[in-house]
Amino acid sequence: MAMGSREKILEAVKRNQPENTPLPTVPFFEPPFTDSVRKFSEVVQAIGGEVHQVSSYAEINTILKKEFGTKTIFSSAKELAELVQTGLDYKNAHAFADLELAVVEANLAVAENGAVWVTEDLIQERALPFIAQHLALIIPAETIVPTMHEAYGKIGTLDYGFATFIAGPSKTADIEQSLVLGAHGPKSLLVFLIRPL
Amino acid sequence: MHKTIAEHPTLADKFNQDEERVNWHDETLWWVRAKRDKAAHTLPEWEDLRNLASQIKHNVLSNLSEYLIQFEENALKNGIQVHWAADAQEHNAIVKSILQKHGVTQIVKSKSMLTEECHLNDYLQEEGVEVIDTDLGERIVQLAQEPPSHIVLPCIHKKKEEIGELFHLHLGTPAGNADPQFLTEAARLHLREKFLTRKIALTGVNFAVAETGEFVVCTNEGNADMGAHLADVHIACMGIEKLIPLRQHLGVFLRLLTRSATGQPITTYSSHFKKPRPDQEMHIVLVDNGRSRQLGRKDFRNSLKCIRCGACMNTCPVYRRSGGHSYHNAIAGPIGSILAPNLDMKDYADLPFASTLCGSCSNVCPVKIDIHDQLYKWRQVLVKEGHAPAAKKAAMQGMAFTFSHPAFYRMAGKTGKWFMKTTPFMVNNNFNPWYKQRDMPEPPKESFHDWYKKNRKENGHG
Ligand code: SF4
Numbered sequence: 001m002a003m004g005s006r007e008k009i010l011e012a013v014k015r016n017q018p019e020n021t022p023l024p025t026v027p028f029f030e031p032p033f034t035d036s037v038r039k040f041s042e043v044v045q046a047i048g049g050e051v052h053q054v055s056s057y058a059e060i061n062t063i064l065k066k067e068f069g070t071k072t073i074f075s076s077a078k079e080l081a082e083l084v085q086t087g088l089d090y091k092n093a094h095a096f097a098d099l100e101l102a103v104v105e106a107n108l109a110v111a112e113n114g115a116v117w118v119t120e121d122l123i124q125e126r127a128l129p130f131i132a133q134h135l136a137l138i139i140p141a142e143t144i145v146p147t148m149h150e151a152y153g154k155i156g157t158l159d160y161g162f163a164t165f166i167a168g169p170s171k172t173a174d175i176e177q178s179l180v181l182g183a184h185g186p187k188s189l190l191v192f193l194i195r196p197l
Numbered sequence: 198m199h200k201t202i203a204e205h206p207t208l209a210d211k212f213n214q215d216e217e218r219v220n221w222h223d224e225t226l227w228w229v230r231a232k233r234d235k236a237a238h239t240l241p242e243w244e245d246l247r248n249l250a251s252q253i254k255h256n257v258l259s260n261l262s263e264y265l266i267q268f269e270e271n272a273l274k275n276g277i278q279v280h281w282a283a284d285a286q287e288h289n290a291i292v293k294s295i296l297q298k299h300g301v302t303q304i305v306k307s308k309s310m311l312t313e314e315c316h317l318n319d320y321l322q323e324e325g326v327e328v329i330d331t332d333l334g335e336r337i338v339q340l341a342q343e344p345p346s347h348i349v350l351p352c353i354h355k356k357k358e359e360i361g362e363l364f365h366l367h368l369g370t371p372a373g374n375a376d377p378q379f380l381t382e383a384a385r386l387h388l389r390e391k392f393l394t395r396k397i398a399l400t401g402v403n404f405a406v407a408e409t410g411e412f413v414v415c416t417n418e419g420n421a422d423m424g425a426h427l428a429d430v431h432i433a434c435m436g437i438e439k440l441i442p443l444r445q446h447l448g449v450f451l452r453l454l455t456r457s458a459t460g461q462p463i464t465t466y467s468s469h470f471k472k473p474r475p476d477q478e479m480h481i482v483l484v485d486n487g488r489s490r491q492l493g494r495k496d497f498r499n500s501l502k503c504i505r506c507g508a509c510m511n512t513c514p515v516y517r518r519s520g521g522h523s524y525h526n527a528i529a530g531p532i533g534s535i536l537a538p539n540l541d542m543k544d545y546a547d548l549p550f551a552s553t554l555c556g557s558c559s560n561v562c563p564v565k566i567d568i569h570d571q572l573y574k575w576r577q578v579l580v581k582e583g584h585a586p587a588a589k590k591a592a593m594q595g596m597a598f599t600f601s602h603p604a605f606y607r608m609a610g611k612t613g614k615w616f617m618k619t620t621p622f623m624v625n626n627n628f629n630p631w632y633k634q635r636d637m638p639e640p641p642k643e644s645f646h647d648w649y650k651k652n653r654k655e656n657g658h659g
Contacts, residue, residue, distance in 0.1 A: 006281040009437065009485045014262040016493030023256040023442060024249055026449060029242045043462060092476075093427055097393055112452075113462030126474060127426035130419045130466075148448040148463075157409060157444060161472035165451075167463050170419040174334035174350065175377035176357045177225055183333060184385060184392070185419030185466070 031146035036111035037193065040144050043114035047168035048181050049189040053141075055197045060103075060138065067190075068101050068134075075103035076124050077138065093127035102132035102186075106166075108143040110151045115165035116191065117151060119158075126162050130170075135186035137166065141195040205551040209519035222354060223517040229350070230511040232460025233561065240452070250449050251565040254502035257440055258492060264407040264440045265483065271410025272481060275472045280482045285315035288434065288484045292317060292399065293324055295432055295480055301326075301397045305388075307414070307421035308332040309401025310348050310505060311434050311484060313527035328399075329391045331420040333384050340367045346521025348528055349458050349507035354520050388420070398424030402435035402481075403504070404450055408443045411471035412481065415454065415464040422468055431473065434482045437489070438501040450504060453563035457506040491539045496574045500535045502564040509558035509568055515551050524548060531558035531568045538575055546584035549575035 033039045041051040054060055057079035064073065064083055073083045074090065080103055089095060096102070104123055109116045116137050120126060129135055145151050155163075170185030181187055213219055237243045257264060269279050282288035288311075296304065304321075306312065306328050318328050318339075330339045334351035338344065340363045345351030352360070361375035370383045400421045405412040412433055414421045425431040441450065447467075455461040473479035492498050510516045510530030521529035526537040526545060531552060537545035549572045552558075558568040579585045 005283040005287060005485075008283055009281055009483070009489060010262050010265060012485070012489035013265065013437070013492060016489055016498075017261050018255075018259045018492075018495070018498065020259045021252070021255045024252045026249065026445060027245075029245070032239070032241055047461070047465075094393060097389075110463075115463050115467070125426070127423070130422045130426065148452050149445070152445040152448040155444070159471075160469070161474065163469045163471075164422070165463065165467040166465065167467075168465050170417070170465055172333045172381055172418050173459075174332070174337065174352055175360055175380055176355075177229070177350075177353075178357075178377035180378050180381040182385065183381060183418035183420070184331070184388060184423045 026149060029147060029149060031112065033111070033146070036144045036146045037141050037195075039111040039146070040109055040114060041193070043111065044168065044189075044191050047114050048171060048179075049114065049168045049191055051191045051193060053193045053195060055195060057138075057194075060136075060192050060194075063192075064101070064103065064136065071100035072098065073101045073103065074099055074124075074128070074132070076122065077103060077105050090124060093125040093131065096125060096128055096131045099128075099132040101134045101136060102128050103136040103138065104129055106137050106139045106143075108145060108151060108154055109139045110148055110165070111144055111146045112148065113167055115148075115151075115167040117155065117163065117165055119160045119163040121160070129164070129166060130185045132186055133182075134188045134190070135166070135169070136190040136192065138192045138194060141193045144193075204525055205519070205523050205547040208523035208525065209515075209551075212520040212523055213518070218354075218356070219518055219520075221356075222520060225353065226511045226517045229459060230508070230561070233457055233508055233511065234460075236456035236460040236462065240456070246449060246453055247563055247565050250453055250504075250563060251502060253441065253446055253449065254564050257442060258438075258498060258501055260442075261437065261440065261492065264442060265437060267407040268405055268410055268440055269483075271408070273410070275410045277410065277473065277479045277481050280480060282482055282484045282486070284486050285484075288312075288315045288482055288486065289317050289320040291482050292432060292434070293321065293326075295430065296321075296326060296397060299397060299430060301395075301430075303327045303329075303395055304397045304399055305329050305331050305391050305395045305424045305428070307398070307400040307416065307424050308335050308351070309399070309434055310345075310527055311401060311436050312399070313344060314486065315484070329388070329395070331388050331391065331424055332416070332418060333381065333420075336384060336388065337363060340364075344522070344527065346529060347507060347510060348505050354522070389423075392420075392423045392427050395424070396428055397430040397432065398428035399432045399434065400425055402433050402439050403454070404447060405435055405440050405481075406442075406444050406447070407440055409471065411444070411469050412439075413447060413451075413467060413469050415451075415467050417461075417465045419466050422466055425470070426474075429476070430478045430480070431470070432480045432482065433470070434484060437483050437485055438503075454504055454506055457508040457561065457563040487540050491536070494539070496578075497535060497539065497571055499566050500532065500539075500568075500571060502566055503532050503536075504564055506563055508561040508563065512557045512561050514553055514555065514557070519551065524551065531572065532566070535568065535571045535575060538579065542579060542582055542584045546579045549573075549579060550585075 044051050072085050106116045106118045169181045169189040170183045171181050172183040173179045280291045330336050337352040346354045357375040364370040365372045368387050402412045403415045455464050516530040526533050534548035552572045554569045556569045
C-alpha cells in the first residue's frame with residue numbers, strides 16, 4: 001500500500017533522526033585567480049572544448065559557415081536564422097536525431113570548471129544540446145562568474161522546467177580509462193565568448 | 198540462500214590468481230586517486246568545503262523527515278508524481294506498475310546504484326521487460342552479465358580486449374578490434390537507436406533539493422539526458438538520503454563530487470530536472486530500504502552522508518587488490534562495507550573485515566565520513582551479534598582481551614615478535630586471509646613499549 005509506506009518511512013525517519021544541528025551558511029570563497037574569462041577559456045580547452053572570442057553574431061555566422069558548410073544546423077537564436085536549414089520540421093525532439101550542429105545561447109558560465117548554464121527557455125527542445133553531433137554555445141563574456149557559489153547566487157530560486165550545466169563535449173573513459181570524446185552527446189563543443197568591441 | 202562467511206577472502210583469492218591483472222587494477226585506480234589529489238589541491242578551500250558539506254549533510258539527517266515532506270510538496274507542485282517505497286521489493290513493484298500502466302516492455306536506464314541495490318534489472322527481466330543500461334561501462338558489464346564492480350567506473354576490472362570480444366559477440370564489431378575510440382563509436386550507434394525508440398527512461402538521482410522540488414543527475418556521457426528527454430515517461434529513483442536543503446548547496450556538492458571521483462572539475466552534464474515537459478510524465482520514487490534503520494544507528498548514520506563519488510574505493514589498498522566483485526554487494530569498497538551489514542548482518546558480516554583500517558578512505562571522503570572508524574565499530578557489533586567469520590572472531594576476541602589487559606599486551610607483543618621470527622607460517626596462514634598474497638612485514642627489533650620505556654628513562658622522565 002503506497003500510502004502506508006509513506007507514513008511508515010516518515011515515522012521511522014522521524015523516530016531515528018538525530019537531534020537538530022543547524023544549517024551552516026555558505027561563506028564567500030576567494031577564487032585563486034583574478035581573470036575569470038581567461039580561466040574559463042583555459043578550463044574549457046582543458047576539458048576538450050574550443051573557445052572563440054568574438055565581438056558579434058556576424059562573426060559567429062562566418063566561423064560556423066566555414067566549419068560546417070552545408071551541414072544541418074539548428075539554432076533558436078534569431079541572429080543566426082540564416083544558418084538554420086529551412087524546410088526541416090522540428091516538431092519534437094526526435095526530429096533532431098540527424099542534426100549535425102546545435103547552436104545554443106546560454107545564460108551564464110563558471111570559470112573554475114568551464115561549465116555553461118543553459119535553461120530550457122533558450123532551447124527549443126530539452127534534447128537539443130545532447131542529441132546533435134556537435135554543439136556550439138554562445139555566452140556574453142560578462143556573464144562569467146568565478147565559482148559555482150556565485151553561479152547559484154545568480155540562479156537563485158529562479159523557476160525553470162529543466163536546466164543544465166554543460167562542461168565540454170560528451171565523453172567517456174569507461175574502456176581502460178582511455179578518454180574518448182562523443183559518448184552519446186556532442187562529439188565536440190565550440191564556445192563563443194561574445195565581447196562587444 | 199545464505200552465503201558462506203568467508204566470501205570476501207575467497208572471492209578476493211579468485212581475483213588474485215591473475216597477478217598481472219591485479220597489478221593493473223591497482224595501478225589504474227591509484228592513478229585515478231592521484232588525479233583526485235591534484236584536483237583537490239587546486240582549491241585552497243578544499244578542507245573548508247569538506248567540512249561544510251559534512252555539516253550540511255548532518256543538518257539533512259537531523260531534519261530528514263521535514264525535508265522529505267518539503268521536497269514532496271514542491272515536487273508535486275512542479276507536476277512530478279511522487280512514490281514512496283519502504284524496501285527494494287516495493288521499489289521494483291512501483292517501477293513495474295508504471296511500465297504496465299503504459300504497456301511498455303522495453304526501457305532505457307541510466308546509471309543508478311540504487312536500482313542495483315534493489316536488483317531491478319533481474320526483477321524486470323523476470324517480468325518480461327528488457328532493460329538497456331546506457332552508461333557505456335554499465336552496458337559493458339550488462340553484456341558480460343556481471344554487476345558493476347565500481348560505483349563510478351563500472352567496468353574498471355575489464356581489459357579492452359575483453360570488451361572488444363563482447364562487442365564482437367553482441368554488437369557485431371570486427372573480431373580482435375579493441376580500440377576504445379572505435380568501440381565507443383559502436384556503442385554510440387547501438388544505444389542511439391535505443392534512446393530514439395524507448396518510451397520510458399529510468400535514471401538515478403545525485404541530489405534532490407527540498408527547497409525547489411527538483412533533482413540533479415550528473416553524467417559525463419549525456420546518457421541520462423538522452424534517455425529522459427526522448428522518452429514519454431521519466432522515472433527517477435532515489436534513496437531518501439539524497440536530499441539537500443537548498444539549491445545553493447548544489448554549489449558545494451558539485452564542486453566536491455567529480456573532483457573527488459575522477460579529478461574532473463565537474464561532470465560534463467549536471468542536469469536539473471524540475472518539471473516534466475508538457476507532453477511528458479515524470480515520476481520520482483523515494484526509497485528507504487534500510488536507510489531509516491541506519492539513521493537510528495548512531496555509530497553508522499554518518500554513512501548516509503555519502504555522495505557516491507567512489508574516492509574511498511580508489512584509495513583503498515584492499516579494494517584495489519581484491520576487485521569490486523569480491524564485495525558481493527551493489528556498492529563495493531569501504532563505504533559498501535558499512536552500508537551492506539545494515540541490509541543484512543549475516544550475509545555481509547565479512548565486509549567490515551575487508552579493510553586494513555589504514556584510514557585512507559576517511560582522509561579522501563568529501564563529506565568527511567569516519568569510514569574506517571565505522572568499519573572498526575561494525576566488527577565489534579558483528580562479533581557481539583555472533584555474525585563474525587569464525588577465524589576473525591577468535592582473533593578479535595584475542596585482540597579485545599589483549600587491549601584491556603596491559604600486562605598481557607606487553608607480553609603478547611614480545612611473544613608475537615618471537616612467533617613471527619621463529620614460526621612465520623603461523624602468521625602468514627589461512628587464518629589471516631588478507632596477508633595470503635604477501636609476506637607479513639618484518640617485526641621491529643624493539644617493541645614500541647620497550648622503546649618508550651627506554652626513551653623515557655633516557656630522557657630522565659622515567
Ligand atoms: S563514502 Fe565518501 S569517499 Fe566513499 S563514495 Fe561516499 S562520499 Fe565518496
